[in-house]
Amino acid sequence: MHRGAAVLAFDVGGTDLKAALVDEAGSILEIVRVPTPRDGARTADAVVAQVGELARRLASSHPQVRPTAAGLLVPGYVDDEAGVGIFSENLGWTDYPFRARAESALGLVVAFGHDVRAAGEAEYRLGAAAPFRDVVVVTIGTGIAGAIFLEGRPYAGGGMAGEIGHSKVADGPECVCGRNGCLEAIASASAIARRYTFASGIAVNGAKEVLERAAFGDPVAAGIWESALDALALVFSHTVALLAPEAIVLGGGLAQAGALLLEPLERRLDAILTFQRRPQLLLASIGENAGVIGAALRARDLISRRGLV
Amino acid sequence: MHRGAAVLAFDVGGTDLKAALVDEAGSILEIVRVPTPRDGARTADAVVAQVGELARRLASSHPQVRPTAAGLLVPGYVDDEAGVGIFSENLGWTDYPFRARAESALGLVVAFGHDVRAAGEAEYRLGAAAPFRDVVVVTIGTGIAGAIFLEGRPYAGGGMAGEIGHSKVADGPECVCGRNGCLEAIASASAIARRYTFASGIAVNGAKEVLERAAFGDPVAAGIWESALDALALVFSHTVALLAPEAIVLGGGLAQAGALLLEPLERRLDAILTFQRRPQLLLASIGENAGVIGAALRARDLISRRGLV
Structure with missing residues (x-):
């Protein structure tokens, strides 16, 4: 990735949840992978709580880096613009307002999107599909x-x-x-x-x-x-x-x-x-990190659109 | 169709070849349907000859109308921009320069395209898909x-x-x-x-x-x-x-x-x-005339692009 703002990037998969901190140089400073939490009908809440927890872990390991935005990707049917996870057959949520909940949990603006589309966009902007x-x-x-x-x-x-x-x-x-x-x-x-x-x-x-x-x-x-x-x-x-x-x-x-x-x-x-x-x-x-890189690209795009930097 | 230049429109199908004369008001004055000529490996030449013949018939029936361009549609794989019929499995041609041949046969500039895409465009601009x-x-x-x-x-x-x-x-x-x-x-x-x-x-x-x-x-x-x-x-x-x-x-x-x-x-x-x-x-x-209407739209578009009217 190019130079830009420091951002947090979260890629929620059917099996793992990955969190990354990207610095201003565009390097991934650290990537953390945990099992995607599952809690039946409350899985989406558990995911957002986990996202907040991982943000705190990354902040305490890298106190010198101040992210200005986050990117969050989830699977299933996703309305990127509305910030809503419409439906995930694997993770069991319906019409969950991920962007709003993640913004509360993180205290940052959040770019929200579909995992596969955003990972594909990373491949399209920076990888084999370019x-x-x-x-x-x-x-x-x-x-x-x-x-x-x-x-x-x-x-x-x-x-x-x-x-x-x-x-x-x-x-x-x-x-x-x-x-x-x-x-x-x-x-x-x-x-x-x-x-x-x-x-x-x-x-x-x-x-x-x-x-x-x-x-x-x-x-x-x-x-x-x-x-x-x-x-x-x-x-x-x-x-x-x-x-x-x-x-x-x-x-x-x-x-x-x-x-x-x-x-x-x-x-x-x-x-x-x-x-x-x-x-x-x-x-x-780009391979297995395409998701977090796609999330970071979305977060950077959001910063550019809002003129936050 | 709207007002514009008078144009000829040809829709070559696997079974029939349709030719139409569209006047400045955008009305189809006459539509002629003949069996698509087949002549083995020379089918494309036979099609262009038939297109020229039908243009003469339409001109002699409507001497008061002077078309400024023609639209020609063919099936199969078609390179609209190059003006080439790349391949038709039903009609048996490969890499045939339809636009150039039709321009010679008609003495008019010709907008060339794919039958289904142009008929679809008629439905999209004027019909059920709008x-x-x-x-x-x-x-x-x-x-x-x-x-x-x-x-x-x-x-x-x-x-x-x-x-x-x-x-x-x-x-x-x-x-x-x-x-x-x-x-x-x-x-x-x-x-x-x-x-x-x-x-x-x-x-x-x-x-x-x-x-x-x-x-x-x-x-x-x-x-x-x-x-x-x-x-x-x-x-x-x-x-x-x-x-x-x-x-x-x-x-x-x-x-x-x-x-x-x-x-x-x-x-x-x-x-x-x-x-x-x-x-x-x-x-x-629009139904069965979507092809000739699509061809006429293409001919009108060409006239606009070239500033012929």
Whole structure:
């Protein structure tokens, strides 16, 4: 990141909550990762409380740095402009006024937004998606969603675009959204681990272990991994038919598989497409910190808009 | 249409070629429809020759009207800006310089473009899509394709966006693009007629007759119609997941089925979607002349840009 104001950045994921302090030089001074707190219908309150607590921890470790704003990202359906988390199927909130609550908890102005769109924006402004005008940045982690950039501008669709995790691709398995056969229920990092455990009875430590087992010849692991690749390639082919992006950039936990993800996806996409423009398939270059960097960019943008610096 | 220059408008479809003369008041004085000429690898030349012939017919019927420009639309992959028909699977051309050839044949400046995008633009500027900022206008005729408008602007994807007719939705039947299971091979008006004849051995006069047979209890016709509706609803659900449009507007020959198309599609889309923004499903209001009106709008736009009037 460039020089600018010091800001706090929070990225609330389905599994972890990350908090970072970015200094005026644009460096991340410290990043803290804790499990996302869960408290049933009060999960959103617990998240905001945790955000306040992490801000205090970062302030006490770096008393010389005075952040002037914060960026806060959450998953699900998000109305960036209203500052509201409309709905999260994974974290169980509905119409929660995150921006207002976080501003109270932090005593700072807060830029609020959607985790995947903001992480995608970091890739688009500073990372692997930067060379392209028409590009989709897909995050594959607990869920699957895309950030869409067309003719050089982000497209949010009223906060509801890019939800390709809930594209129906099969008759099963059941998805958190209540439907069967969503991409996310087949090919997200969590789904790959969950489906393997369901099929084999063997508990695994995430999708990474399923890939390792597939590489060592476990046919159940190989079958689940291949069905995930098939589903991803099919949904990407639909994205190509509709939007003809120049590139699809892959981020999130599953992208850590690198060439093991990219190469079989390219082969499958090639086999499906005929006359269409072939998108480049690329790995995200900012990687797992794209969320907090996207949050910091949003906080800096807010400062510029409000003329706070 | 509004007042402006008199223009010629040509809409080349997979089945018919329509030519119209629009006067300064914006009225269509006459519209002529002929079968699209086919001459193997020389089909594009035959189309341009036919366009010249129809221009002469219209000029001799209306000697008092002097068009200052023409609009020409063709199907397939089209580079509007370069004036080139990149590829048409139905009509068999590759990289054909339509604009230059049509300008020679007509002795007029020619605005060239993609049939579905320009027809969609007519619906977006003057028809059923006008109230929306994020909307997809889908034409279902010989082929299936969509014109995409996001945040009030058309999105062309380098001439390759909106090709949802080649979204893969099943393992069969074979599509003109060389793949199996494209939406267009299952649910276009021509595919519905072709599949019925293949399954029943009975020749029919288009998709309309298949719908009539289904309404009178023909189980083969009903099965084919329902599978077409299923495929359309599935692809629309993918469009909703990715773009969350406010509306999907249906045009082309199959949209003449009206409520027989709209109501079962709405029911199916409702059954697939869960938490997503429900798009309004609407019938195109300009209907079968949207192509020539789109061509005339393009010709008028060209005149404005070049300061010809």
